[in-house]
Amino acid sequence: MENAYHKALALADAELSPAELPALVDELARNPSMVRALQVYMTVGRGRLAKTYEAKRAEPVPQWLIDTVMHAPVEQSVDRSSKVISYGSALLERMRRRYRMPGWSLAAGPAFAAVLAAVSAWMLVPNSSHGGTLMTAQLQGALERTATSQAGFRPLLTYWSNDQNWCRQFEMRTDVERTFAIACRADDGNWRVVMQTPPGSLGAILPAGSPREHLDRYVAASVSGQPLERPQVEEAIKSGWPAPPMAGK
């Protein structure tokens, strides 16, 4: 009997071969419940559902997604046992895995070198193996366009820095782990992570001198004026992150 219902399904989906049609018609004449099933299959059929979703296909593909495809490295299998993985590299590997970062660099700008050197024990400053300075496109998008929390990303502070850049302190989290970081926006519109704490368990009590404190110290040392309130962040996002009037940039 199930086979007969499958034929009714195939008829609704235009996948029934002509040779099978006569037997199905006979079955439909004998079996009112199969007629009802066919009506259901056709009501919630390919045409109706596909039409409902057609607008989604017509939506423009976000540029960051195209960038992912066009620029993400084609990773080759490597013998990991032969590599000495530094603290920073191991952390980056974990972050890539957890946040699906492509192999682009999380790079520190030279303007921050002095501060980074002072707290380098905590900082993630990986070398770029591809010579680029882009972060994951997804995180770029979140920093560029997000004023409030979204899945896995929570902006904490947004401010204009002494180095004449917009910077944002933020949290990234999974359901078990989280990390805090600061990223600054370069003139080319790309955000670069300048500091990042090692991932830690959710709910863990951070001891004095913790990585998070280093981030706060960095903010205190680099902030110019007051951090933005949420409406100001929204306005900055809307306006494409123009330099504030007092910056004279």
Place this chain on the structure above:
Amino acid sequence: MTDEIRARMVAALPRLRRFAYALTGSTEQGDDLVQETCLRALSRVERWQPGTRLDSWMYRIAQNIWLDRMRANKVRGEVVDVDVVEELPGLDGRDVTESQLALEEVDAALELLPSEQRAVIALVCIEGISYKEAAEITGVPIGTIMSRLARARQALHAILDEPVLARTRLASAKTGS
């Protein structure tokens, strides 16, 4: 070779995004799934056989990633971001078109289906893929594809026709209560 594959991947993105949207019910999560699919495809590009359909291979990767996530969520429990609640429909006056409403209804109905049924609906009914191709992508026999399709459509029809009753019954079935 890789450049050609990248170009073909970009060409497949609109369909892949729609498929991912149908699976996840959210543009953001769908794009996240598409991104992960592309990265995984690029990391295993040597496994794709020239002459076969690249988009089918990517559908398979996307579906596997998504099913893995669904299984992991079952173990860990669903996590809903707080800010998402503000955007839920029905909490305030909405000014949406009829087509958007229909999409929301179908999205909500799809979300109530078991993961495997949702995937097969997305492939066959939304992406227009044949039963045979859907069987290849999902790695199950055609008969299983058709059984899942039939059950999924009966459930969708019930939800869209009698939303309250069907949703309650399906939600109970999903949570095992």
